[in-house]
Amino acid sequence: xxxxxxxxxxxxxxxxxxxxxxxxxxxxxxxxxxxxxxxxxxxxxxxxxxxxxxxxxxxxxxxxxxxxxxxxxxxxxxxxxxxxxxxxxxxxxxxxxxxxxxxxxxxxxxxxxxxxxxxxxxxxxxxxxxxxxxxxxxxxxxxxxxxxxxxxxxxxxxxxxxxxxxxxxxxxxxxxxxxxxxxxxxxxxxxxxxxxxxxxxxxxxxxxxxxxxxxxxxxxxxxxxxxxxxxxxxxxxxxxxxxxxxxxxxxxxxxxxxxxxxxxxxxxxxxxxxxxxxxxxxxxxxxxxxxxxxxxxxxxxxx
Numbered sequence: 001x002x003x004x005x006x007x008x009x010x011x012x013x014x015x016x017x018x019x020x021x022x023x024x025x026x027x028x029x030x031x032x033x034x035x036x037x038x039x040x041x042x043x044x045x046x047x048x049x050x051x052x053x054x055x056x057x058x059x060x061x062x063x064x065x066x067x068x069x070x071x072x073x074x075x076x077x078x079x080x081x082x083x084x085x086x087x088x089x090x091x092x093x094x095x096x097x098x099x100x101x102x103x104x105x106x107x108x109x110x111x112x113x114x115x116x117x118x119x120x121x122x123x124x125x126x127x128x129x130x131x132x133x134x135x136x137x138x139x140x141x142x143x144x145x146x147x148x149x150x151x152x153x154x155x156x157x158x159x160x161x162x163x164x165x166x167x168x169x170x171x172x173x174x175x176x177x178x179x180x181x182x183x184x185x186x187x188x189x190x191x192x193x194x195x196x197x198x199x200x201x202x203x204x205x206x207x208x209x210x211x212x213x214x215x216x217x218x219x220x221x222x223x224x225x226x227x228x229x230x231x232x233x234x235x236x237x238x239x240x241x242x243x244x245x246x247x248x249x250x251x252x253x254x255x256x257x258x259x260x261x262x263x264x265x266x267x268x269x270x271x272x273x274x275x276x277x278x279x280x281x282x283x284x285x286x287x288x289x290x291x292x293x294x295x296x297x298x299x300x301x302x303x
Contacts (some may be wrong), residue, residue: 001027002025002027002150003022003026003060003061003062003089003147003150003151004026004027004028004029004059004060004061004062004216005026005027005028005029005060005061005062005063005064005151006028006029006030006031006050006056006057006059006060006062006063006064007021007029007030007031007056007063007064007066007067007078008030008053008056008063008064008065008066008067008076009064009065009067009095010030010031010032010037010038010042010062010066011066011067012052012126012129012218012233013066013095013122013126013134014038014066014095014129015038015042015130016126016127016128016129016130016132016155017064017066017095017129017154017155017186018030018038018042018047018060018064018154019041019130019136020129020130020154021040021064021151021154021155022042022045022046022047023045023154023275024154025174026151026154028042028046028047028048029047029048029049029050029056029059029060030042030047030048030049030050030056030057030239031044031050031051031052031053031055031056032048032049039225042188042300044049047268052081052145052198052218053076053077053079053081053082053085053122054081054082054083054086055081055084056083057084057085057086057090057107058086058088058296059087060089060090060130061091062090062091062092062093062147062148062151063090063091063093064095064120065077065090065092065093065094065095065096065300066094066096066149067096068096068238068241069096069097069098069238069241069245070096070098070099070102070103072096072100073094073096073098073102073106074102074106077092077106078106078109080265083115083211084110084113084115087245088114089114089115089146090114090115090116090142091116091118091120091147092110092116092117092118093113093116093118093120093148094118094121094122094169095120095121095122095136095178095215096119097121097169097172097176097238097241097242098169098172098243098245098246099169099248099249100119100167100169100170100173100249101123101248101249101252102164103117103119103165103169104165104166107140107165107166107175110197116140116141116143116144116147117144117165118138118139118140118144118145118148118165118168119137119138119139119140119165119166119167119168119169120136120137120138120139120140120148120152120168120283121136121137121168121169121171121172122134122136122137122172123135123136123137123172123175125219125232125233125234126233128157129155132154132157132159133150133156134155134156134157134158135156135157135158135159135160136152136155136156136158136159137160137162137167137168137171137172137175138152138161138162138164138168139158139161139162139163139164139165139166139167139170140164140168141164141165141170144250145161158243159287167266170221170249172242173242173243173245173249174246176239176242176243176246177218177242177243177246177260177263178259180239180242180243180263180267180280181263182214182216182220183216183220183239183280183281183283183284184263184266184267185264185284185286186217186220186224186284187266187283187286188193188266188287189203189288190203190224190231190284190287190288190295191260191284191287191288191291191293191295194288194293194295194298195291195293199298199299200221200224200225200260200295200298200299201225201274201299204221204225208221216232217230218299219281220232220277220280220281220284221281221286222281223279223281223282224281224284224295224299225298225299228297229279229282230252230279231281232280232281233277233279234277234279234280235276235277235278235279235280236267236270236271236275236276236277236280236282236283237271237276237277239267239280240264240267240268240270240276241273242254243263243264243267244264244268246260246264247260247261247264249261263295266287267283268281269286270283270286275285280287
């Protein structure tokens with residue numbers, strides 16, 4: 001019999017992930033947080049609803065968490081009505097982009113209670129979550145990871161086992177540092193281009209299909225050129241949170257990372273000026289605006 005699965009965090013990514021879990025045969029219990037419509041959709045597909053994390057744990061053998069970051073994960077797990085308050089053996093799979101230091105603390109605290117902790121953060125987009133083609137980085141005890149794999153396989157196109165618990169979240173931060181670094185570079189490069197009389201279209205004609213092309217570039221420029229707001233639905237606030245986690249983690253390791261600081265400052269300035277809920281490709285508009293030019297006005301013209 002398939003394990004009973006709980007799911008907390010049916011947002012942009014979580015809705016599609018949970019949809020795949022229930023449609024691929026796992027009994028599913030979900031917790032409503034902010035997206036009532038997602039819960040109603042999942043219930044129409046066969047899921048049940050619980051009123052608290054504790055109730056999710058009581059109805060489940062394994063619980064997937066996909067929330068904003070470590071403070072939210074800690075509240076879901078350790079709060080007065082948290083998962084651990086159910087007082088039962090459980091496996092927790094944290095698909096959030098979390099701070100590895102918090103992950104290690106949680107795993108150590110939960111292990112004596114018979115709760116296994118697996119960190120399984122994600123890469124790709126909400127579209128991939130819906131289609132079941134996400135990339136997943138998986139850290140944890142080998143037995144727990146083996147147990148988690150069938151659940152993860154419902155929404156993953158690719159899984160990479162990274163090592164002990166905490167290594168999945170570490171790799172996720174590095175992945176996001178590289179991708180958000182690209183976003184900051186694209187944004188500054190586009191501003192210099194427009195200032196110099198080159199259009200975003202010409203910029204794209206040089207980069208596209210060349211050695212610096214990649215899927216992240218494609219979704220970023222789907223916004224830049226087509227003004228498709230939903231091309232890459234990852235908020236600037238979440239990007240800032242992740243590169244801040246990386247800066248903190250690098251400092252704890254004694255690593256000097258000046259590029260990390262520069263990338264973080266680009267996103268921190270966007271958040272500080274009220275644009276945290278914009279999506280990452282929109283950073284290009286903000287950097288241009290800070291420099292007195294508009295990418296939107298030039299996006300369809302030859303340079």
